[in-house]
Amino acid sequence: MNATMEKQRVRIVQGEEKQVEMENKNIVYKTDQLNLWYGENHALKNINLDIYENEVTAIIGPSGCGKSTYIKTLNRMIELVPGVKTSGEIAYRGRNIFDRSYGVEELRTKVGMVFQKPNPFPKSIYENVAYGPKIHGIRDKKILDQIVEKSLKGAAIWDEVKDRLHQNAYGLSGGQQQRLCIARCLAIEPDVILMDEPTSALDPISTLKVEELVQELKKEFSIIIVTHNMQQAARISDKTAFFLNGEVIEFTDTNKIFSTPSDKRTEDYITGRFG
Amino acid sequence: MPVRGKFDIDLKELQEKLLELGSFAETALSKSIEALETQNIEMALEIIDDDSNANLMYEDINDFAILLIAKQQPVAIDLRRIIVAIKIAANIERIADFAVNIAKSTIRIGSEPLVKPIVHIKEMHKITLEMLKLSLEAFNDEDIIKAKKLADMDDTVDDLYGQTIRDLMQINLQKPEYLPQILQLSFICRYLERAADHITNIAESILFLVKGRQYDLNK
Numbered sequence: 001m002n003a004t005m006e007k008q009r010v011r012i013v014q015g016e017e018k019q020v021e022m023e024n025k026n027i028v029y030k031t032d033q034l035n036l037w038y039g040e041n042h043a044l045k046n047i048n049l050d051i052y053e054n055e056v057t058a059i060i061g062p063s064g065c066g067k068s069t070y071i072k073t074l075n076r077m078i079e080l081v082p083g084v085k086t087s088g089e090i091a092y093r094g095r096n097i098f099d100r101s102y103g104v105e106e107l108r109t110k111v112g113m114v115f116q117k118p119n120p121f122p123k124s125i126y127e128n129v130a131y132g133p134k135i136h137g138i139r140d141k142k143i144l145d146q147i148v149e150k151s152l153k154g155a156a157i158w159d160e161v162k163d164r165l166h167q168n169a170y171g172l173s174g175g176q177q178q179r180l181c182i183a184r185c186l187a188i189e190p191d192v193i194l195m196d197e198p199t200s201a202l203d204p205i206s207t208l209k210v211e212e213l214v215q216e217l218k219k220e221f222s223i224i225i226v227t228h229n230m231q232q233a234a235r236i237s238d239k240t241a242f243f244l245n246g247e248v249i250e251f252t253d254t255n256k257i258f259s260t261p262s263d264k265r266t267e268d269y270i271t272g273r274f275g
Numbered sequence: 276m277p278v279r280g281k282f283d284i285d286l287k288e289l290q291e292k293l294l295e296l297g298s299f300a301e302t303a304l305s306k307s308i309e310a311l312e313t314q315n316i317e318m319a320l321e322i323i324d325d326d327s328n329a330n331l332m333y334e335d336i337n338d339f340a341i342l343l344i345a346k347q348q349p350v351a352i353d354l355r356r357i358i359v360a361i362k363i364a365a366n367i368e369r370i371a372d373f374a375v376n377i378a379k380s381t382i383r384i385g386s387e388p389l390v391k392p393i394v395h396i397k398e399m400h401k402i403t404l405e406m407l408k409l410s411l412e413a414f415n416d417e418d419i420i421k422a423k424k425l426a427d428m429d430d431t432v433d434d435l436y437g438q439t440i441r442d443l444m445q446i447n448l449q450k451p452e453y454l455p456q457i458l459q460l461s462f463i464c465r466y467l468e469r470a471a472d473h474i475t476n477i478a479e480s481i482l483f484l485v486k487g488r489q490y491d492l493n494k
Contacts, residue, residue, distance in 0.1 A: 231348055258350045260487035271353045272279045 025052045026093075028192055028222045029074060033088035036069060038081065043069050045246045047088070051192075053222045056214060058233035058254065060226075061243035062269065067226045070243070071194050074224065075111040076104050093191075109136070112185035116197040118177035120169035120184070125152075125161050128169050128180055132188040147187050154220075155183035156213045175206020182213065193217065195225040199232065211236050230270055234258045242266045282347050289339055289360050290415065293367070296332040297411040300367045301404065303329070303374035304470065308400040311381045311463065312393060319378035329371035336364040352484075359484045363414060366473040366480075370407065373466040380459040380466075390446055390453045395439040396460065399467045402432050403474070410477040419485050425478035426492040432471040439464045 029051040036044035044066045051057050059067040072078040074090065076097060089096050097107055120128050129148045138144060148165070152158040157179040161172070169180055178198060185193055195214075199207040207229075214223055214236050227233050233240050234254060241251040242263075250257060250266045261267045268274050303322055310318035340357045343349065349357055406428045413421035440461055447457045475492050482490040 230350070234350065259354075261351060267351055270350050272282070274278060 025054070027051065028053045028093065029224075030091040030094075031070075031088070032091070034070075034073070034090060035087045036066075036073060036078070037085045039083045043246050044073070047248055049241060049248060049251055051222060051224060052239075053191075054218055054220075055238040056218050056223045056225060056236055058225050058227055058237035058240045059243060060228075060230060060233050060240060060269070062274070065243040066246040067243045068196055071196055071224060071226050074192075074194055075108050075113055077113070079104070109188055110191045111194060112188065112190035112192070113194040113196070114178070114181055114185055114198045117201050118174055118181050120172070120177050120180050122168070122170060124166045125169050125172070125180060126165040129183050129187045132184060136188065151183040151187040152180075154186045154217070155179045156209065156216070157183060173206070175202050175209060178202060178206065178210060179213065182210075182217075186217075190221065192222045192224065195223065197226055197228060200228060207232070230258075242269060244269070279347075282343075282349075282353070285339075285343055285347070286353065286356055289336065289343065289357065292332065292336050292339065293360050293364055294411055294415060296329065296336065296364060296367050296371075297407065297414075299329055299332065300371040300374065301407050301411075303371050304377075304400070304404055304407065307374040307377035307381070308393075308397060310378060311384075312397070314381065314384070314386055314389070316382055316385070319381040322378040323375050326371055326375045329368055333364050333368040337361060340364075352487075355484050355487065359480045362480045363477050366476050369473050370470045373470045376466045377463050380463050384456050384459050387453075387456055390450060390456055390460070391442075393460070395435055395442065396463060396467070399432055399435045399439065399464065399471075402428055402435070403467050403471045406432075406471055406474040410474045410481070413478065413481050414484075417481065417485050419482055422478040422481040422485075423492075425475055429471045429475045429492070432468055436464050436468040 027050050029049070031047050031049040031051075034044055034047040035042065047070065059071060061067045069078060073086070074092075074097075078084055078086075086098065089098065091097070092107065092111070095102065121131060123131070126148055129151050130144045133144060133147050138147070149158065149162075152161060157176055160176060161180075164171075169177060172180060178201075182193075182198075199210050202210065211232060214225065217223060218238075225233075225237065237254045239252065240254045240257045242249045242257065242261075242265075244265055250261060250263045252262070256262075257266060258270060261270060303325065306318060306322055309315070310322065340361050343357055344354075347353070406425055409421055409428075410425055412418070413425070443457050443461050443464075447454060450457075472493065479490050479492050482488075482492075
């Protein structure tokens with residue numbers, strides 16, 4: 001078995017190693033000694049993180065700690081920023097995404113992204129979801145219909161929009177628009193979904209709907225979510241990484257981080273003593 | 276003001292409320308043995324009357340803690356502080372109830388001369404009271420060394436309990452006419468022994484607070 005595919009997890013029961021359990025889970029992303037600079041500004045420092053499939057990995061940390069930079073590096077969106085330099089490696093499914101031979105379109109087909117503010121296209125609900133598959137050459141109306149329905153159902157918004165698929169997406173509420181964006185992301189059948197503060201512009205009920213959705217989606221996808229809402233990270237993620245000043249201070253099971261974090265800085269942050 | 280200044284003040288207030296309840300239980304327990312020794316029925320009745328204050332303090336701590344959880348959404352050590360306060364308050368409130376039980380036994384014994392000097396009971400009481408004081412100190416200082424010491428003290432109380440019950444049974448054979456009093460004295464021993472157990476629970480809570488894992492000190 002590939003060494004990177006093997007995971008050994010020690011389950012801590014009441015603080016003692018009472019049960020050692022072997023789990024085999026695939027690593028989706030392996031970040032190895034990643035450094036990133038915006039010009040002279042060293043924004044990410046020696047990041048080592050393994051992201052496992054069918055898990056929700058939350059990234060928390062104060063503003064400017066590098067969490068959004070990191071997530072944007074995972075689909076190479078960061079390259080859009082002038083003057084960015086990187087060193088180290090990020091392997092997606094075993095292949096370094098910084099390899100010259102690695103096409104960015106190929107990567108982004110597999111890695112969808114949902115942003116802080118819902119950003120539907122100024123088109124109908126149907127067209128928003130069908131847009132990606134059409135670009136990928138799907139023209140058959142029946143297949144497109146199926147993809148749209150499946151994606152909207154997957155994003156838990158189908159029942160709310162099924163009777164107005166051809167109305168403009170801008171007529172939806174903020175929460176619905178965000179779930180539409182998630183549906184748009186699902187339509188291209190990605191492997192990973194990156195979410196950059198996906199609920200920060202939403203009301204509390206819409207936020208909870210998206211959180212419920214994330215729990216459903218992780219059965220099929222691997223999700224990496226940047227959030228400022230620590231309770232959200234605690235509620236929905238399996239693992240949490242705490243970033244501070246461009247470094248990963250602690251990365252472990254979410255239950256551990258929010259009950260007995262190992263590092264004083266993590267504890268100070270999650271209990272709201274700084275940041 | 277620090278980032279969570281108000282929350283820190285609230286946590287401090289919760290701690291103070293708990294120490295106040297602890298101090299109340301200490302006084303009640305002391306007075307209960309004094310009332311027994313001096314066979315002072317008035318004092319015993321006073322202990323019973325005063326117990327409603329302990330119940331009010333206990334309810335106040337619970338309400339305050341629940342509000343803190345709802346409003347502050349604490350995690351990690353903050354959450355443990357609040358959960359532990361609720362658990363410790365329940366244990367202290369129970370200890371105050373034992374003082375009431377001792378007072379009730381004192382009233383039942385009434386003015387009948389004591390069948391023997393209550394040396395062992397006083398010794399049990401002395402150690403239990405020391406345990407209670409130490410547990411409150413350990414809680415206040417979050418001191419696990421003191422908390423662990425409580426487990427050893429509880430063993431001493433357990434030994435004294437066994438010894439005292441055996442003595443009382445022996446006296447019962449010699450003076451069976453004193454059976455009702457001997458029963459009440461046995462109950463009192465039992466109340467003190469249980470009070471020490473509850474203090475050991477407090478020690479476990481302090482360990483949980485500091486270390487974030489469960490300990491069983493009653494093993």
